[in-house]
Amino acid sequence: MDELTIKDVAKECGVGISTVSRALNNHPDISPETKKKIMGVIKETGYIPNNSARNLKRTDARCIAVLIKGITNPFFSSIIQIVETQVQKKKYAMVIQHVDAYENELDVALQLVKEKRLRGIIFLGGAYQHDKRKVEKLKVPFVFCTIGTVHETGKKTYSNIAVNDRLESRRMVDYLLDLGHRRIAIITEGTEAESVGQLRLEGYKDALAARGIAIDERLIYEVEDEQDPYSMESGYATARKLLDSEVDFTAVFAIADFLAVGVCRALHEAGKRIPEDVSVAGYDGITIGEFYTPQLTTIKQPIGKMAEKTIKLLFDVIEGKSGHEHIYFPAELVERESTGKPNISE
């Protein structure tokens, strides 16, 4: 009585276990009546097949996994929703696996592939540095989404969906320069090459260089919060340091909207008006930017379209309809209340 198995169901129905299995898996070789009877007993007894045992033998499982690194990212829930509806349309199952900050997502994926029979994997967030060996070992097709730049030369072994961070970042800084700003502080994150923060910082430097404006290192700030770098708290703390430094600036470009919110708060408390005294620009295009006062000027990533492309691409590869691709989506610069022309009297 401890655990209900397929054997118990078979005995209860007076049939063999293979017949019960056939009923469970929609096999054709079973008469409608027996199937109906078996399903009735299953429902009545509340029998649930043991998935470990199933996976041990199965060959066809229609299942994909979504690996999430950094559950705080506000994009993820909307991406998951979109992916989920598509997955259901295809009659696939989907598992969501959280990856801890200190875990390597490829290791987790490797482990998961052993455990379940996956047909594909989607990586949300995470590293930009990929161990070639591990990638090769992972025989299942996979797509990175919103990870930033991924370099892969030659034949592509996986897909990548992202925004061109360097370019979009430059666009924002160009916009601020066009408004007349010359002393633009940037708040960024991450020192590793190819990290999202570094790419956006490159874009900032590109824009300044194109106009022959010298880089002032005193305007470049790196957040210090390692626990949760893209948080309002770290934006606030960094802005405080910027204010205390007494270096002149007329605009702040925070490379994430959450950081920008923290910056706004710090400026507000220091008695600075936005955008009259200081302009603030963000990056990401999350909901809070629309509802914050002042509304945030930002680079809005087309998350919905990126999510749709991600899942479509994954299925195309699974079904052999296409090969892997690295695609950059264009983002949109939305101009809202937090930016304006610099105050000339200042």
Added chain:
Amino acid sequence: MDELTIKDVAKECGVGISTVSRALNNHPDISPETKKKIMGVIKETGYIPNNSARNLKRTDARCIAVLIKGITNPFFSSIIQIVETQVQKKKYAMVIQHVDAYENELDVALQLVKEKRLRGIIFLGGAYQHDKRKVEKLKVPFVFCTIGTVHETGKKTYSNIAVNDRLESRRMVDYLLDLGHRRIAIITEGTEAESVGQLRLEGYKDALAARGIAIDERLIYEVEDEQDPYSMESGYATARKLLDSEVDFTAVFAIADFLAVGVCRALHEAGKRIPEDVSVAGYDGITIGEFYTPQLTTIKQPIGKMAEKTIKLLFDVIEGKSGHEHIYFPAELVERESTGKPNISE
């Protein structure tokens, strides 16, 4: 060559498979040299044990699961972090399972217990209505966290950690009444009895009743967004309806901080000043309330303490050190910028 199994490792090492198994599971009955040799081969070949097969046979697994319903809830990531550190201290593993909006979390739990050998479960968010039969079937100890009220008479079969929503809600309304407000609109969610929204609405009614103020149904609003009811968007939309109704009010109590942010935005756009023209109060105590302009007056739930108690209680029950408990934590009313005395001239 397709899939590496324990057999391959055993052959490679020239030992029996049970010996390899012993090396893998830290069994005492193995000589240090053989173990070292086996571990070397495992590392070299990159062998990963098949977890499905393991779970099929194993009896001792030290693993707990966290089931999340509604990944958008901003509390969850901090709860998970706290739980995770404690779990690691105990040398347990932890799996996080996302539960879709339309799935029943108890069904998912039942399924998960079949699949892995869990020692305990934590439910984050989700239903307040529990199917007695399913609860009984779930033989593993479990704790609900931040779910709201749960009634269980007699011997407790599970634990519940929450804030007394009705009481705390009343406290907020009392505070608004003390400030002098008499026409307080409330924005709530959910019509099911015992739902978080209903409990907070009860608290609102309690406070008014205690002072003999009649309930004006025109001041009670229910959000309409079913997809994501606790969102800034739905707060905004509901506040718009409130404004359009042209019913008088001097304060708005939104039963979630996200809703309150949407309300603030709508009021701001309508040219109302906060708190001079209208006071706005929230509930939850999430970060954005601190960084929003104006800073939000709210009921701050002691999330950290609740998370710590949740995991401690779960382990205590697992280890037989204590029975299940239903505990209410006291919340804190934090008075910030969004509330003030009503404007008498109005």
Added chain:
DNA sequence: TAGCTGTCCGGAATCGTTACCAAGAAACAA
């Protein structure tokens, strides 16, 4: 009636691992 075909079902092998048992080797006491 004999032979063939197709439908439906049960038995047994199998998946990769762990748990248990028995056995061999080594070490020690009598």
Added chain:
DNA sequence: TTGTTTCTTGGTAACGATTCCGGACAGCTA
């Protein structure tokens, strides 16, 4: 030397499902 204990090891039976194979039976054809 012999018996007993301790350590280490390999073989084998589970675990709970799926899948393959063959058999029973009904229906049809010649």
